[in-house]
Amino acid sequence: MPYTNKQICIPPELPELLKQFTKAAIRTQPQDLIQWAAEYFGAVCRGETPPGREWSEPVASSNCVELTPELLKALHSRVGGRLIIHVSELAQMWKMLRLPIDMFNSVMAVGRFTEEIEWLKFLTLACSSLGVTISKTLKVACEVLSSDHDGGPARIPFSTFQFLYKYIAEVDGEISASHVSRMLAYIEQEVIGPDGLIKVNDFTQNPRVRLE
Secondary structure, eight states: OOOOOOOOOOOTTHHHHHHHHHHHHHHHOOSSHHHHHHHHHHHHHTTOOOOOGGGSOOOOOTTOOOOOHHHHHHHHHHHTTOSEEEHHHHHHHHHHTTOOHHHHHHHHHHHTOOSEEEHHHHHHHHHHHHHOSHHHHHHHHHHHHOOOOSSSOOEEEHHHHHHHHHHHHHHHOOSOHHHHHHHHHHIIIIIOOTTOEEEHHHHHSOTTOOOO
């Protein structure tokens, strides 16, 4: 049969449905993403409230520890400044820190990572399980990435913050690209100093900076 071009019609409700699913998956961090997805869409189909964090099963293994900013900082240190890391190496580092493998798999699935992982994207999604909101996620990421040891507020290059904010906002799907651009332009023009660094207080305590 000869090939014929047929226009693919995307259901108008599909983008919003997938956006809400992705957002819920990031915030819930289910151990079994496939099973949780089945429960999620089943609830949507029945007109019920989709499963949230409370549906996620607790980690059963006594050998695992709870994810913390300190452990993420240790993981970041082991990555050693690389932008790309192979999945097998990162998985091994994750296991050595005794972090739950189900959370690793969840971040991999939500980020759609394959063999070669963009470390900062993976880290941002891992931080989202601790931060819940975008502002809190970026606060955790800033604290993890900061190399300051003088006891002052955590700070990172604005270019790094810009990358993280754009990525997590895109994954979240609730914030328009124009709003992200406006916030970044304001921060760059009115907040960032000559050193090119952004502090946690610059986006958590400035009333004119609303990342959500």
